Amino acid sequence: MSEQFLPIVIIGAGFSGVLMAVELRKRNIPFVVIEKSEGIGGTWFENTYPGAGCDVLSTLYSYSFAQKPDWSRRFAPHSEIRAYLEECAERYDIRRHIRLGTEVVGARYVAEARRWDVALSNETEIKARAVVFAVGQLNRPSIPSFRGRERFSGVEFHSARWRHDHDLTGKRVAVVGSGASAIQFLPHVAREAKQVILFQRSPNWIIPKNDRLYHEREKRLRKHVPLLMRLQRAWEYLQLELSFPAFLKDSKKGRKWEEACKAAIASAIKDPVLQDAVTPDYPAGCKRVLLSDDWFPTLARDNVQVVTSSIAEFGPSGLLTDDGVSHPVDVVIYATGFETRQVLAPIPIEGARSLSLQDAWQPHPHAYLGVTVPDFPNAFIMYGPNTNLGHGSIVFMLECQARYIGQAIAKVQDAASRAVAPKRHVTQRFNADTQARLSRTVWGANCSSWYKGADGVIVNNWSSTMLRYWWKLRRFKARDYDQW
Structure with missing residues (x-):
């Protein structure tokens, strides 16, 4: 095969990878998708913990060109999202291009041939015209290095690697972490376990989710009157877009979120000590604002305890906190998030x-x-x-990126311009502007979050509205790129 007709390698078969494949198929550009897991879905294939679901409205957490009128809820559960991606792969004839259970172990650019050599875990290699990294940011579980962890004789696992073979009924369960996954699975665990001890490093601002089932009449209307579905999607997009100012420093909207959270705490929890323990001391939005209807009522249950002291070490039968208290447990579940600061690691590129x-x-x-x-x-x-969002749907951002990348790849299909990379000064100017805008947001406040690197630089979040991002990526500008 000539260099001109080498395929595009897409790494990952989650929302990003399936979307990129659809874009290339639309342009009749050959491609192959490499996925390390045994199924399509990315994070929605790997995260199967009880209560797993999306905190973005179902109508927006889906492709604009593949709307689903029969979502079961306002916020879809993980199984339904995964099924949606499977359906899209079938509908757009993507599945036959996907190699499951295969991991990319390295990628190297060969300048003289203007191609990428992509090494796979099965000891084979693909020569590619271009490579699209669609691996996401939430796929490598992070577990802190606790002292003595190897001595623990019970069961332990990360929420993203849920042990469905282990019955929690009647067990004493430690949950380490109180982030986005914990607020979804802990209410389910608390209904089964004898005791749940939540080890909370810092509380989160959590506002009511207002989730509900969609009525059959609503589904039928959306199916038979597509305009209604488009109007609903446009309205919900607008509502989210107008919430971006809440992430600016000293915003009124941010204070309203804080008031909503405090009201939910006061309504569900009567113990003033516990109320204080679960009320954040940093501005709303500094960390991810979470949505839940049952988190605070769960923390008020008799079989749930919130511990704010740090874990000092593990023992054979439990955990010891730095205040000297021993906490006997049978199971430890880590809700400690993912490795997000080293984007694309651990692939050597x-x-x-x-x-x-x-x-x-x-x-x-x-x-x-x-x-x-x-x-x-x-x-x-x-x-x-810097493409993550605090206020909208990442699927919107991905669609902007897929169109932009599709335009770029179509450009390099021309033999006169086989490879492009952004000019250094253009990149530096863009990043300087992005960080200047981010400095005006609440994400830079004094709290630790997965949005920031060790030096405090915000490496994950976009600095403005979704509309502004769309505008910047509406068309590929060759003048911003060096031709190789």
Whole structure:
């Protein structure tokens, strides 16, 4: 096969990878999708814990071109989202291009041939015209290095690797962490376990989710009158977009979120000590604002205890906190999030001039429009640095990226311009503007979050509205790129 007709390699078969495959298929560009898991869905394939679901409205957490009129709830459960992605892969004839159970173990740019050599876990290699990294940011579980953890004789697992074979009925369960996954699974665990001890490092601002089942009449209307579904989606998009100012420093909307959270605490919890323990001391939005209708009532249950002291070490039969208290437990569930600050790790990626992406991204990850990196020709990232949202749907951002990358790849199909990488000064200007805008947001306040790197630089979040991101990526501008 000539270099001109080498396929595009898409790494990952979650929301990003399936979307990118649809875009390339629409353009009649050959591609192959490599997925390390045994199924389609990405994080929705791997996260199967009780209560797993989305905190973005179902109508927006779906592709604009593949609307689903019969979502069961306002906020879809994980099984339904995964089934939706499977359906899209079938409908758009993507499945036959996906290699499941295969992991990418390295990618190297060969400058003289203007191609990427992508090494796979089965000891084979794919020569590619371009590579699209669609691996997401929430796929590598993070577990802190607790002293003595190896001595614990009970069962332990991360929420993203749920042990469905282990019955929690009647067990004493420790939940380490109180983030987005914990607020979904802990209410389910509390209804089964004898005792649940929540080890909370810091509380979160949690506002009512107002979730509910959709009535059959609503589903029928959306199915038979598609305009209603489009209007609902547009209205919900507008509502989320108008909430962005809440993430600016000293915003009134942010204070309203705090008031809503405090009202929910006061309504569900009567113990003033517990009320104080679950009330954050930082501005709303500094960390991810969470949605739940049953979190605070669960914390008020007789069989649930909230511990705010730090874990000092593990013992054979439980955990010891730094206040000297021993907590006997049978099971430890880690709700400690994911490795998000080292984007694309642990894949070794080598660009032009033998430059590794790890070195190029010192001191922190950055990319032009969150999509391309200087000295890495024909390499594209979906859900890359500074493209996460606090207020909207990441699927909207992914659609912007897929169209932009599709335009870029169509450009390099021309033999006169086989490879492109963003100009260094263009990238630097974009990142300087992004960080300047981010400095005016609440994400830079004094709290620890997965949005920021160790140096305090915000490496994950987009700095403005979804509309502004769409505007910047509406068309690929060759003048911003070096031709290789």
